[in-house]
Amino acid sequence: MLLEDLETFDLESLSELATDLPQALDVVIRKIRQNPLVVYSQPHLLEMPAIACAVLLSQIWFESPLDVTPTFLSNPLRVKEVLKENWHSESISGLISACAHHSMLFHNPPTDRDSILGIMEDVHHSLWHNYALDWLNLFLNTSFGRSALCQLEVPWPILLADKELTSPDLSLVHHMGEGIGKTSLIDVFNSLQSKENNRPPPICVTHPFAGWLFYPSVPNIPNLSEGDVEIHIALHRRLQQ
Secondary structure, eight states: OOHHHHTTSOHHHHHHHHTTOHHHHHHHHHHHHHOTTHHHHSGGGGGSHHHHHHHHTOGGGSSSOOOOHHHHHHSOOSHHHHHHHTTTSTTHHHHGGGOHHHHHHHHOOOOSHHHHHHHHHHSOGGGSGGGHHHHHHHHHTSHHHHHHHHTOOOOHHHHHTTSOOOGGGGGGGGGSOSSHHHHHHHHHHHHHHHHHTTOOOOOOSSOTTGGGGGSSSOOOOOSSOSSOHHHHHHHHHHHHO
């Protein structure tokens, strides 16, 4: 279904479609943000999981938080995104029951490899940033771990830029199989090596300027750039500091 077709649906109909149609949920979220008061004038909407999801992803558009946790949990949508956005809210203790790995991280970060891998796969990297280096070392030191890492899509330049780390610490990345995870870690390795040799960072694969995250200052970079969006945002945040 085309986006322009979805625009013709009322919010209730869109919300019914949104449980199975991601494009419809996008429209629901946008409409809620354009007119947050609609949920007060039509309170029955708050009983719809798609509306609950939209509200949880749009809390800053409301003067006070709305408790839609039970509705959200009845059919959780965009769990990873919702839990990330609400991680520091009062409602998180209830919301995390939507995902075992989020709940695990919140209550008692695990030490076993399988549980950690589950968190790395299911939970946004910003929420396990503090554990990133320890978990990376755990996985790099085994063949199973390296196999898992090579397929894991994580913006490692963001996670490791503020860690005490040298290029030799990452030498085992060269023993990883090919994959997006290896590409990201090779960018880190090459950037650290350039810094240690007093050279400018290399042009990286994940983002051309990713290597600058390991340097004291970041040069002006284009507002639009090819590469990982989150790395691009991290670079601009560094520019603003």
